[in-house]
Amino acid sequence: MTILSNPEARTDILNRLRRAEGQIRGIARMVEEGESCLQIGQQLSAVRKALDSTYLRMTVCFMEQELQARIHPDPAQQADLDQMLKDMETLLGRMG
Numbered sequence: 001m002t003i004l005s006n007p008e009a010r011t012d013i014l015n016r017l018r019r020a021e022g023q024i025r026g027i028a029r030m031v032e033e034g035e036s037c038l039q040i041g042q043q044l045s046a047v048r049k050a051l052d053s054t055y056l057r058m059t060v061c062f063m064e065q066e067l068q069a070r071i072h073p074d075p076a077q078q079a080d081l082d083q084m085l086k087d088m089e090t091l092l093g094r095m096g
Helices: 008-030 037-071 075-095
Strands: none
Touching: 008 037, 037 075
């Protein structure tokens, strides 16, 4: 089993999850206060997009870890790998 060992990726993912957690608490508060279904639905959509983005980031992080474990790139290859994964994340993000 691979762990999330990259500190920057771990921080990014935790920050994304904490933002989504705050948004969900806000939605619960909106429901308690009787806000309109439209407003609640808009906020649910925003949380869903945030979680989809976090899932995508986690998937790219997993791919990065697995590739590095198997190919042990030199610095030049690492730069190419980093750019490829960044481009892939951008491309996949546009598809969602």
